[in-house]
Amino acid sequence: MLKQFEAHFKDLGYTEPTAIQTAVYDPMVGDKNVLGLAPTGSGKTVAFTLPALANLLPGDGIQLIVLEPSQELAIQTSRVIRDWAKLLDLKVAALTGGANVKRQTERLKKRPEIVVGTPGRVLNLVSDRKLKLHLVSLMIVDEADDLLTGDTLDTVRSIAQAAPADVQLGFFSATDTPILHELDQWFGQTVERIDVRDQDDTQGQVHHGMLEVGMGKRDQMLKRLLAMPNFRALVFFKQANTLRKTATRFYHDHVSAASLTSDLRQVQREKALQDFRLGHIKLLLTTDVAARGLDIPKLPAVINYDLPTSVNEYVHRVGRTGRMGEPGQVISLGDDHDLRDLKKLLKETDYELEPVYFSGRTLTTERPVATAKPVEKAPVAVTSAAAKQSATVEAAATVDGPVQPAKRKPRKAAAAKVETPNPTKKKKHKNRHTKNKGMRKKWRDQDAQNK
Template sequence: MATFSELGILPALESALATDDITDPTPIQSKAIPVILAGSDAYVSSETGTGKTLAYLLPALARVDAAQRALQVVVVVPTHELAMQICDVGRELAQKAGLGIRFQPLIGGVSTKRQLEKLKDKPQVIVGTPGRIDELIKGRKIKPHTVKSVIVDEVDRLLLGESLAEVRSIIKSMQRQRQLVFVSATQRPETTEEAEALASDLVQVHAGADQVNSAIEHFYIECEERDKAEVLRKLLHALEPLRAIVFMHRSANAEILASKLNHHKIPVVDLHGAKDNAQRKKAMDDFRAGEAKVLIASDIAARGLDIRGVSHVFNFDIPTQSKDYLHRVGRTSRAGSQGCAVSIMTAQEVRLAKRYQSDLHIEVRVGRLAGGVFHVDN
């Protein structure tokens, strides 16, 4: 397999990656980087946890002229958390590589005035949600004519409904010779068709089939619905996760669960309950810093988040589709580490474990709690 420098990535960026023990490109990075570096329009698809962010961020950084104090790359994402995460990754890489490239997040729910002040610093890269970026372009606060590349991440969420109209508007405002890169964890016909309508000569870049990382162990434990919170509490004590993500569907239930766990001295942050960007940022910062060992999130809130050291994923509310299970468990076992996924199921939900096994070709073993210890049935 080619090295990053052999793929065309700047040696300074390759050295910056090495400080985080990233030395070998993943399959999607090996395929996508040369295509994006060449300036081609591309549709990049690969499963969660395969390194898609660096697959587009590295060549985008390599194409930025740091001496030119003008906007050159626009990254459109569906959530505030993902925008902040990509900005953090990009800033750290650029700083370590000594590139002098400025990043600016542009998200809704924050003071527009403050963001306009930051834009006066002339960032070369902006990362933001479609509504805010579109608003600032229409208000002539962003000059789109200098943009070289537009990257649309999580296209299965952005090329739908209101977001689709905003993405179209953003792209339409750019010069015709700009590069378009669409990024997704899936290959859905409807989103692929929309992308092709926006860029007729798309290069399709795909790596990996829908399969689960073999370093993840899968279990389910059966209980009554009313006992799920107590079972989760006992599992957290028995398994002692380094960091754990608990998936729930409903905000009200998440708030109740967070309260119960905090009452039992288990530090928890709840993305469901975060009312604004400041609260969401604090929740993520606390989780990354290890001040809270447990993060409660929905599928939407967790999309795209790349958090190192997540040892366990707990499915409190059970995904009915195998692809959603795949996305969830992909939050653990990153960068070669071991991972564990535990689904807390009612008797009626156990059938879904069999579905995961069949669809994803994995073994989901039966677990049980006894005397404060987690046992696995043979």
């Protein structure tokens, strides 16, 4: 490691390199092609950054290309690399889809030594001859298990073919897939495999809980979880429509939440992620677009609103918490059938799933015991006068001892109803026509007497 890096390494509070950082440094500095496999949160970005920067020359044009699967991860990686690159007077440019192409083209005119971007945008700029790769000596493919699938595989290969034939290659991933065993065939170069997943000890203690909640009550459960002290969570959805409905409901209910989806503008996505990192919001609702690589320091929890359908999905989702020795909590929501399927899916892994319950503003592994309420006797309906009298006698006997039965009083004759005038009742006023009619008769009589 360079002396400049050693000083900065200590300034950041790191005591020693992680397993993946130690394992790949010498092979990469020695211009070897490598495949680095390490758990999520084990420092893979720094692992390829330090040896990559050690071989770059300031002012010599674009020499390093780093490909990332999402805009968020590309921006995050560019910030990490820039923090180290400034020690060697190296410049970094981020090229991501969804951002302004003209601004990115202007940045390229400043001749950065490092370019970090998404494959689609990088290939577009290469095809338009705005980005030239003839000086590139190293290409890093981060999250290789995701990028080397489907159409993205062809895009990555096209970028590699635009670089010099002897370009050094570096692949990094948290999970192993079949294509990672066929890199020699796809890229025409021998790739050294370095797997430290069993040696890494950077993972903190993470509890994997299953909380039985029906689909119709999951939004309500999220609100209840917010009552826990210092609670924040990254909430994963499978369908964007379900996410939008929940986000709309939370917006109207003034719940501290924001959305992070692929259809949002880059500015909106950056703001949502930044607000969540700073603790301004407590819930970040997202799809698997945020499942890979995102580093959110000291994230307390990850919630699976919709359960993952593959082991790799679960690995990358839960890898957002428990990073760099920090504790974490994973909460998977679902009905009894869903949770059984999840246990079957993960039965071959080392994850220990356990049922959890929400009780008293906290999560517990102990099933709450329902307290039995005292049974109240229903009142007996009394349907006859004799029964009423009997009930009255029995009640009195219970309180004051035995009593004599009450004598029946003779029934009095019903008194005639006499109407009495109501002094408060106002008299009805005669209408104008009736009043004038009486006055006209009086005037006629007066006229008759005068004659």
